[in-house]
Amino acid sequence: MTDLHWLTLSEVCRRIKSGELTSKTVTEHTLKRIRATEGRYRAYVTVTADDAMASAERLDAARAKGEPLGALHGVPVALKDLLWTRGVVTTCGTKVLAKWVPTEDATVVKRLKDAGAVIVGKVKLTEGAFSDHHPEVDPPRNVWNEAVWPGVSSSGSGVAVAAGLAYGAVGTDTGGSIRFPSAANGCVGLKPTYGRVSRHGAFPLADSLDHIGPMARSTEDCARMLGVMAGHDANDPTSIAAAPPNYGITIGESIRGMRVGIDRTYAENGVAADVVDGLRQAVATLRDLGAEIAEVKLPPYEALVQGWGITCGVETALAHAQFYPARRSEYGAPLARLIDAGLAAPATAYATLERKRERFRTDLEALLHTVDVLIAPAMVFAPPKVSQMASLLAGGVADFITFTAPFNYSGHPTLTLPATFNRDGLPISFQLIGRHLGEPTLVRAGHAYEQARGAVKLPT
Numbered sequence: 255m256t257d258l259h260w261l262t263l264s265e266v267c268r269r270i271k272s273g274e275l276t277s278k279t280v281t282e283h284t285l286k287r288i289r290a291t292e293g294r295y296r297a298y299v300t301v302t303a304d305d306a307m308a309s310a311e312r313l314d315a316a317r318a319k320g321e322p323l324g325a326l327h328g329v330p331v332a333l334k335d336l337l338w339t340r341g342v343v344t345t346c347g348t349k350v351l352a353k354w355v356p357t358e359d360a361t362v363v364k365r366l367k368d369a370g371a372v373i374v375g376k377v378k379l380t381e382g383a384f385s386d387h388h389p390e391v392d393p394p395r396n397v398w399n400e401a402v403w404p405g406v407s408s409s410g411s412g413v414a415v416a417a418g419l420a421y422g423a424v425g426t427d428t429g430g431s432i433r434f435p436s437a438a439n440g441c442v443g444l445k446p447t448y449g450r451v452s453r454h455g456a457f458p459l460a461d462s463l464d465h466i467g468p469m470a471r472s473t474e475d476c477a478r479m480l481g482v483m484a485g486h487d488a489n490d491p492t493s494i495a496a497a498p499p500n501y502g503i504t505i506g507e508s509i510r511g512m513r514v515g516i517d518r519t520y521a522e523n524g525v526a527a528d529v530v531d532g533l534r535q536a537v538a539t540l541r542d543l544g545a546e547i548a549e550v551k552l553p554p555y556e557a558l559v560q561g562w563g564i565t566c567g568v569e570t571a572l573a574h575a576q577f578y579p580a581r582r583s584e585y586g587a588p589l590a591r592l593i594d595a596g597l598a599a600p601a602t603a604y605a606t607l608e609r610k611r612e613r614f615r616t617d618l619e620a621l622l623h624t625v626d627v628l629i630a631p632a633m634v635f636a637p638p639k640v641s642q643m644a645s646l647l648a649g650g651v652a653d654f655i656t657f658t659a660p661f662n663y664s665g666h667p668t669l670t671l672p673a674t675f676n677r678d679g680l681p682i683s684f685q686l687i688g689r690h691l692g693e694p695t696l697v698r699a700g701h702a703y704e705q706a707r708g709a710v711k712l713p714t
Contacts, residue, residue, distance in 0.1 A: 258283045259418030260712055263329055263475035266421055270328035271317070277310035277328025281372050284330040288374070288419050297394045297413040299335045300343060301375040306330065309372045324370030325482050332420035334411050335376035336383055337363050338455035346457040347379040347388055347407070349584040350577045360455025361487045362424060362466055369482040374420060377410030382570065383426060383459040385651070386588045393640075397439050397713040398680055402637045405435025407459070411469045412439040417713060422470040422479050428459045429562055429651070430658030432467050433685060436670040437632040440681030440710060442700070443469045444476040447691050448665030449494040451480070452487035460569035461492075463562075463662040473669065473700035477501035480693065496691070504698035510544030512699060514686075515625035517552040524653070526635035532673040532682035533631055539706050540629070540699070548625050553617035555660040559652050561607045562659040567596025568604050615664040619690055622666070626695055628687040631657050632670045636680050661687055669696040671703060672710050681710075 258280065261269070269275040285303050292298060313328045333339060336346040338356035345352050359367070367373065381388040385406060394413040396402040405412045408425035412435030415423050425432040427445045436443030444467045451466040458464055468479035484498035516537065522530050541547050571578070571593045578585065578593050585593075622628065634656060638646060647654060661668050667688045672681045688696040 259287050261421070262472045263326075263421035263470050264472065264478055267325070267327060267329045267478070271323050273317070277313045277372060278307070280328060281306050281310040281330050281374065284374055284420065291417060291419065294400070295395050295397065295413050295417045295419065296392055297377050297410045297417065297419055298332070298375045299345060299378050299410070302342060302373060306372050306374045313370055313372065324368065325478055326366065327370035329371055329421050330374045331366060331371040332375055332377045332411060332414045332423040333363060333373060334379055334408055334424050334426060336379055336426065336457040337424060339363055339373070339376065342376060344376065347381045347383065347391065349388055349390065350581050351457070356455070358455070361452040361489060362483050363455065365482050365485070366424075371482075377414050377423060379410055380407040381586045381589045382457075382574065383407040383428060383431060384570070384589045384592055385647075386586060388586045396637065401639050401641070402680060403438055403640050403643055405431070405438040407431040408435045408469065412436055412441055415439070415441045415469050415471060422468055422475055424483075425467055425469045426456060426459075427465045427467065427662065428463045428566060429655050429662055432465070432469060433632045433658050433668065433670045436469055437681065437683035438637040440672045440683070441469055441471055442473055442476050442672070443467065443670040444480055444693070444696070445661070445668045446480060446484065446693060447494070447667045449492045450498065450667070450691070450693070451483045452485070452490040452493050454487055454489035458569070458573045460566040461573070462569060463566060465662065473671070473697055473704055474502065474505055476669070477505065477697045494691070499694055501693055501697050504694045505701045507698050507702075508544065509540065509699050509702045512545045512627070513548050513625040514540050514545045514699075515548045515550035515621070515628045516630070517550050517628075520552045521630045524634065525631055528636055528676040528682055529631050529633065533629070533684050536671075536673045536684050536703065537629060539703060543702055543706055545699075550621060550625060550628070553614050553621065555614060557610050558607065558614060558663045559656055559659050561603070561610075562655060563592070563595060563651065564599045564603050565607050565663075567592045568599050569596070571596035611663045614660065618664050618666060622687075622689040622692070627692070627699055630685055630687065632683045632685045633657065636676050636678070636682060657685065666690060667693050667696055669700045671700055673707070675711065
């Protein structure tokens with residue numbers, strides 16, 4: 255099957271479990287595609303081909319013996335290269351960790367393996383999961399146009415999924431790093447409720463803002479991956495104790511009567527016309543499915559967007575204290591500037607943002623109990639060219655993270671979905687925001703939307 259790589263994660267898993275496909279066949283196909291296209295897409299840091307094939311053969315043997323099969327049985331998956339992976343170099347996109355080999359798996363990696371995922375490799379990320387790749391790293395290429403930005407730190411995850419180099423990938427999101435690469439590459443990303451997925455064994459950018467979640471080509475795929483990744487972990491003190499539900503159970507349910515809130519001032523003012531058009535199309539589709547569209551007002555978020563660099567900088571400085579400033583010369587300029595800013599930030603500025611975070615989180619949760627989900631853009635504009643990014647960020651990142659940072663502060667779950675393509679052939683995406691632990695509702699709405707929208711086009 256020459257187009258095997260375009261099957262969804264869920265579909266290929268079902269076919270492997272039924273015996274129509276084998277994990278060995280699927281894994282061989284994936285590794286062959288990586289080898290054939292890596293010069294074009296450059297998504298991977300490390301391809302673990304031998305380990306992947308050994309895992310696939312072991313999983314096929316388990317099926318032949320009638321052993322219980324996991325939710326990801328036999329499916330090739332990629333890991334963002336800040337997740338500890340036992341025996342595999344884990345660079346975190348940095349020079350200071352370029353040769354580091356963990357002796358244990360991150361909790362999320364262990365859970366993926368236990369569920370039968372075949373780990374085909376580690377994908378690239380920006381340095382330390384901040385804004386830019388280390389100067390010595392050749393960044394991934396956007397699947398729609400190599401001159402276009404592929405998204406921020408989880409760019410390797412987004413490219414690998416969208417290009418058919420993995421059926422799913424793990425992303426992390428501190429200020430938009432699941433949402434931006436998902437939007438830029440036209441795939442689906444689920445940022446769970448803070449604490450829903452253990453961060454143990456994930457090198458942090460900013461502990462209080464970091465979320466770990468799945469990226470794939472459908473809502474069902476993300477639900478399947480999240481069901482494996484989620485759950486309490488005593489090794490993560492911020493881990494939520496409540497047992498996770500079956501995230502796939504709401505798939506196929508009607509959204510008739512679901513209340514979808516939109517703050518049109520927030521969602522449309524200062525936003526590119528093609529993004530607004532895509533959002534309006536998504537709203538119309540949800541309305542046609544029977545959802546009620548409610549006009550709402552988002553709680554004050556501006557101070558959080560403006561102050562994100564302070565919170566992130568202070569916590570990044572803590573995360574890198576063993577290396578920085580002692581090894582400053584090995585750092586790229588953007589990450590070094592962030593850490594320097596964090597080291598210089600007044601304690602009162604950080605504390606003030608924590609107060610504002612609590613107010614926003616409480617008020618947002620209250621708003622979300624008047625509606626079922628909120629809808630907003632994922633990005634202020636369509637994916638820009640790489641050459642434009644410096645000028646776009648020259649005045650700071652605040653405008654750029656308007657639709658992402660508030661929900662890192664609040665810890666609410668979000669689901670990013672492609673809506674359409676603009677006249678330049680680039681994906682236009684939007685996000686749904688749910689209540690605390692409201693992922694099942696996001697899955698229900700996202701899947702219903704996808705069914706009504708129909709299949710999105712595939713890259714050539």
